[in-house]
Amino acid sequence: MNPGMDAFRARLGGFAFGGDYNPEQWDRAVWDEDVELMRRAGVNLVTLGVFAWASLEPEPGRFTFDWLDDAMDLLHRNGISVDLGTPTAAPPVWLSHEHPEVLPVMEDGEVFGFGNRMHYDPTSPVYREHAARITTALASRYRHHPALAMWHIGNEYGPTAYTTAAAAAFRDWLRRRYGDLDALNDAWYTRFWGQRYSDWEQVGPPEVPRSWSNPARRLDFHRFVSDALLECFVMERDIVRSYRADLPVVTNFMRFHRQTDSWRWAAHEDAVALDIYPDPGQAGSHVAAALNFDLMRSLRGEPWLLMEQAAGAVSQWRVNHVKRPGRMRLGSYQAVAHGADSVLFFQWRAGRGGHERFHSAMLPHSGTRSRTWREVEALGRELPRIAAVAGSGSTAEVAVLFDWNAWWGLEVTHGLPRNDFDYPAIVTAHYRPLLEAQHAVDLVSFGSDFGRYRVVVVPNAYLVDDRCTAALEAFVAAGGTLVCSFFSGVVDERNQVRQPAYPGAFRRLIGAYIDEYAPLETSVAVRFADGCVASADWWQDSLHPETATVLATYLDGDLAGRAAVVTNSLGTGRVVYVGTRLDAGALRDTILDAVAAAGVAPVVRDAPPHVEATVRGGFLFLLNHSGTDTATVPATGVDLLTGASVDGAVTLEPLGVAVIETRS
Incomplete structure (x- = not known):
């Protein structure tokens, strides 16, 4: 149960519809037209104040809330609720001018200056002090305003800093994690290259690697950054809750955002929210979108909020394609289908200047005569027809593992047999066959309850912790089906190779050992037991079955005649292990055959993959x-x-x- 979100949905009468509204960027005369058109489009929620710090506090300690008072009052008179943002993602210039230490320093030592985006060091005590002050002022003033329906903390958290403050905070984080230097040295395996630390003051963030650098140190720094950003969120969350605790508190995640561990963050929010901009010029971008939507629903196991999307084109790609007629509607319903209880956009009115001056909006530069406006207005009229759906949940019998530690281990630590892994692309390749076969899918992490599912798919989980290994073994032993791909279970949470090696944590699961990992630069043929021939490339495990049965063998190459895919029984369950990168069709058939054998039915039958x-x-x-x-x-x-x-x-x-x- 989530009383805050239940009340939020009841207040709005179903789905939230609207987007970011920035009245401070427009003359007061424009506001009345905005609100009239919002009512015409069916807008019932807008997000205010996300980038308004300079407009709310133009000088240190001098607050100018009159304009926000007027905007809140105007919206309320017209039946439009407010998701009120703390503006702490956009510190004003006076803060960095008077306190340059609040600016981030990049990995190469260069200062990340004002005028960019995310121009703050999340570990800076000065930044946090001023962020707390503006948050307190907002919460105190607007806690009982009748328009207020939700608190929105910050925006798209992501800055990383390599400052003196960050170094001190990193050391404090490491002390809490490891306790003493001996434990840190052991975890980071500092005996290699003679990197042992003898004093905490010697420990700092990893610099730009001029040759190569300690992979465990880099991994821990990513964990630390996620936690440091989370501290900023929690600080502001606690402030607004101290003034008004019955309203939901959220922030906005981003599509495949590596910087922040969403599994850790979700427990600290009242609802998960997502900003997502699938590229309409990229074929199949709806697949990755669906994965992100399922991930958002899975983070808390309940409905979530689509906080930002584009009504048309964006401005960040090399070529910013316009959404063809019908695409915006389809994408909106796709989010709702996967658990979203809102359809919100960035932004309401297209901005005249700034970097995103050509970013689409609900109300484009061309106004109400535009196709985009007509589609937005039509969607706003149509969405209330499905109001009964809001708040409803979903169930799935298939889960795909997506964990930030697995991601960081593959992509940020270097020194692997190959260093061009793309974890989101890998997970998407394993998710696509399930989506296109109309299966319901949840996403899971190392700490999830696998026992809720019949099938768990684990794509390239190079790094896994002991609890995940134990949970997967228990899941399979109790009758579950595990589908696992190559280079999984190799290292522990410290990024150290498990002994005895290959595949370390998963040897009992897959019923085989691996004597070496062999990246491929060419493709090889693979024959399955039913006689079907497929191709494989990019990677080969040199597999040696122990209790496993061979499902497919290589027909050529250095491993000709050897196992490419195996299956193994453990307890009353089954494991399918894929030791190479199969072509898309073969991977699809391998996953779907395992799902069918586990007795999982699709949502509908006899539907095409699109x-x-x-x-x-x-x-x-x-x-x-x-x-x-x-x-x-x-x-x-x-x-x-x-x-x-x-x-x-x-x-x-x-x-x-x-x-x-x-x-x-």
Whole structure:
């Protein structure tokens, strides 16, 4: 139960619809038009103040709240609620001018100056003091304002600093983690290259590696940065809660954001929120979007908030493609299908200047005559038709592991057999077959309860801790199916190779040992037991089955005749281990065969791969991601978007959506 979010949904009458609103960037005369058009579009929530620190505190200690008072009052009179942001992601110039120590220093020693984005050192005591002051002033003034519906802390946390303050905070973090220098030296294996520390003052953040540097030190620094940023969030969260504790407190995560461990952060929020901008020019970008949406839902096991998306084009890519007609609607319903209880945008009105002056908005520069506006207005009218969906949950029998420690271990520590791993791409490749086969999927981490699932998929978990290994063994022994890919279970949480080596933690699970890891520069052929031949590239484990049975062998290359894919029994469960990078079709068949053998049924049957199917409560979402092909999908019930009865099947137009209240 989440009383704060239940009250939030009740206040809005279902889904939140709106976006970031920046009235401080516009003359007061524009505000009345804004609010009139918001009502016309069905906007019921806006986020205020996220970048407004300089407008709220133009000089140290001098607050100018009159304009925000007027904006809050105007919105309330027109029935629009406010998600009030603390503006601490955008410190004013007077702060860094008077206290230059609040600016981050980059890994190469260069100062990250004012005028950039995220121009603050999260470990700076001066920054934290001023952030606490503006947060306290906001919370004190607006805690009982009738427009206030939610607190929004900071924005897209991410700065990293290599300052004196960061070094001191890193040492404090290490003391808490390890206790003494002997434990730190052991964890970092400082006996290698004679890097042993004899005094805490010798320990600092890792510099730019001029040749190579200690991988455990780099790993711990990433953990520390995530925790230091979390401290900033918690500080401000506690301030606003001290003034008004019944309202939800959130911040906004980002798509595949490596800097902050979302599993650790989610427990400290009242709801998970996401900013996401799938590239409409990238084929299949909806797959990674779906993964991110499922991750957000899984972090707390409950509905989440789509905090930012684009109504059209963005401004950060080399080429910023416009969303073709229907794509914005489809993407919005995709988020809702995967558990979002809001459809929010950045931003309400397109900005005249600044870096994002060509970033799309609900109200574009071309105004109400634009296609984007017409689509936004239509979506705002349509979304209330599915209000009954808000607050409903989802269940899944399949889970995919996505853990920040596994990510950091693969990408930030270097010195691996190959150093070009892309963890999000790897996880997406394992997730795609499940999405395209219309399976419900949760994301899990090292500390998750695997016993809730029939199948767990573990992509390239190079680093795993002991609790994860024990939980996976217990899961399989109790009858679960584990699908695991190469270079997994290799090192412990200290980034030290497990002994006896290869695959270390997973040897009992996979029923085989590996004598060496062999990156590939060419492709090789692989034959499966049923006679099917596939290709593999990029990587080979030199696998030696012990209790495992061979499912596929190499036909050529240095490992010709040797095992490429094996299966192993443990207790009443089963493990499938893939020791190479299979082509997409072979990986799909391997994963889906394991899922089918485990008795897991898809959400719908006989649907093409470009149709996405999810269930929330008693509501079936069907989304056609093809821009050219119609699709007929089995379904029975009432389509809430059209009011039409569906008896046995529904036809989806290209980019079409159906939300069916099922009769079963």
